[in-house]
Amino acid sequence: MDLNLDAPHSMGTTIIGVTYNGGVVLGADSRTSTGMYVANRASDKITQLTDNVYVCRSGSAADSQVVSDYVRYFLHQHTIQLGQPATVKVSANLIRMLAYNNKNMLQTGLIVGGWDKYEGGKIYGIPLGGTVVEQPFAIEGSGSSYLYGFFDLAWKENMTKEEAEQLVVKAVSLAIARDGASGGVVRTVIINSEGVTRNFYPGDKLQLWHEELEPQNSLLDILNAAGPEPMAM
Amino acid sequence: MTFTIPIDNGDSVKNAEADSQRTLYPYVTGTSIVAIKYKDGVLMASDMGGSYGSTLRYKNIERMKAIGKHSLLGASGEISDFQEILRYLDELVLNDSMWDDGNSLGPKEVHNYLTRVMYNRRNKFNPLWNTLVLGGVKNGESYLGMVSMIGVSFEDNHVATGFGNHLARPILRDEWHADLSFEDGVKLLEKCMRVLLYRDRSAINKLQIAKITEEGVTVSAILIEDILGIQSVQQSDCWC
Numbered sequence: 276m277d278l279n280l281d282a283p284h285s286m287g288t289t290i291i292g293v294t295y296n297g298g299v300v301l302g303a304d305s306r307t308s309t310g311m312y313v314a315n316r317a318s319d320k321i322t323q324l325t326d327n328v329y330v331c332r333s334g335s336a337a338d339s340q341v342v343s344d345y346v347r348y349f350l351h352q353h354t355i356q357l358g359q360p361a362t363v364k365v366s367a368n369l370i371r372m373l374a375y376n377n378k379n380m381l382q383t384g385l386i387v388g389g390w391d392k393y394e395g396g397k398i399y400g401i402p403l404g405g406t407v408v409e410q411p412f413a414i415e416g417s418g419s420s421y422l423y424g425f426f427d428l429a430w431k432e433n434m435t436k437e438e439a440e441q442l443v444v445k446a447v448s449l450a451i452a453r454d455g456a457s458g459g460v461v462r463t464v465i466i467n468s469e470g471v472t473r474n475f476y477p478g479d480k481l482q483l484w485h486e487e488l489e490p491q492n493s494l495l496d497i498l499n500a501a502g503p504e505p506m507a508m
Numbered sequence: 509m510t511f512t513i514p515i516d517n518g519d520s521v522k523n524a525e526a527d528s529q530r531t532l533y534p535y536v537t538g539t540s541i542v543a544i545k546y547k548d549g550v551l552m553a554s555d556m557g558g559s560y561g562s563t564l565r566y567k568n569i570e571r572m573k574a575i576g577k578h579s580l581l582g583a584s585g586e587i588s589d590f591q592e593i594l595r596y597l598d599e600l601v602l603n604d605s606m607w608d609d610g611n612s613l614g615p616k617e618v619h620n621y622l623t624r625v626m627y628n629r630r631n632k633f634n635p636l637w638n639t640l641v642l643g644g645v646k647n648g649e650s651y652l653g654m655v656s657m658i659g660v661s662f663e664d665n666h667v668a669t670g671f672g673n674h675l676a677r678p679i680l681r682d683e684w685h686a687d688l689s690f691e692d693g694v695k696l697l698e699k700c701m702r703v704l705l706y707r708d709r710s711a712i713n714k715l716q717i718a719k720i721t722e723e724g725v726t727v728s729a730i731l732i733e734d735i736l737g738i739q740s741v742q743q744s745d746c747w748c
Contacts, residue, residue, distance in 0.1 A: 375588050379532065404535030406588040408558070408566055423563070 287456015289418025295439035298467025302443035305459030328389030333416035367399035375405025418450030540672030550643035615644025627659025
């Protein structure tokens, strides 16, 4: 399979947005691929739009970046004119406007999440085509295919902040395990009335799944360790 | 105000994507709508699903919305286009109420407006990828009509979109009659929705039923239907 370094940069991606009792938690992997090559293994797909609203980007890296940039610009002006922080709903609608009116050219799925004083924590999913869906939780990107069942099982209303973040980290980590287009580290952003917290979970901080082994520093450690017990016949 | 990111693809003679302001295919879609006239007005039923290809991705989408005081619009097809149509209709209803003349848009007028919008988009090769059902009651007269994405428009006593055309309409042709009571009407729609749940892969088991009478529109009763029967009913009367 050729490297095809001229393929458009695409974030295969797993992105997640989850509401909890008091705010939202956004999560994402960190892999950006150009065909089969990993162009960036430490990308930040959770992008700031305003102090209180962030967006998770998936699909074409270029498309999602340009849409975020336009919306950040619009929201900046809107905040000045309004005299107070923009609401999550307005941010989502601006993203929708661009996504819908340019649906033939854009290939990006986005999750808008944030906190405002009117509605509290809200998550809006904006898939291909420009539909807006307000949801208690949203999953997007190629890795999300592996998470529908997981969320059907694990999602509950009114989680605490810690439960919500753990759920997000677990989910992104599960998707990374099975989706070739997702990988790297897990990043989370928690947004509530108090502000914004960014967290970072490298591979060794994540739990092990099926057929995954404990991380070792070097093959030498394995070779020098005691051999396995002989099998009893 | 619409904002499009300017893109120059060259001339449309040599480049097929040049005038790419056309909807090529739907992404998030809703399945059938079924609606009937009954004694006091119109009843309409839909499920709450939004499919993404073969994935049953969204399970809380409301595909029926009240329009003004006298009409109800149900849509199947691309949800983003339905959301855009609702925006056009918001503007229409707003402008109508700004006349402040005591008159308000009836279902016939809304249906006609939608027909013009759908047909004109079709002529520009940029359709709104929906089949719409418009029902309503004004001045005692019930109205039920349909518009497709290519602008085909008509009225009837019972209509259905998508799979509903094939599965529900034969049932309705057999069992519909004028002056159905509310209970009989709901039972008839339930029968149709059950068959659709059995035989339409994109149907989900979460329904909404809407009623329009002279009093107004009620989009209510989120029913969770099981193959074995109705499991639970949550009343949520909302003037949406």
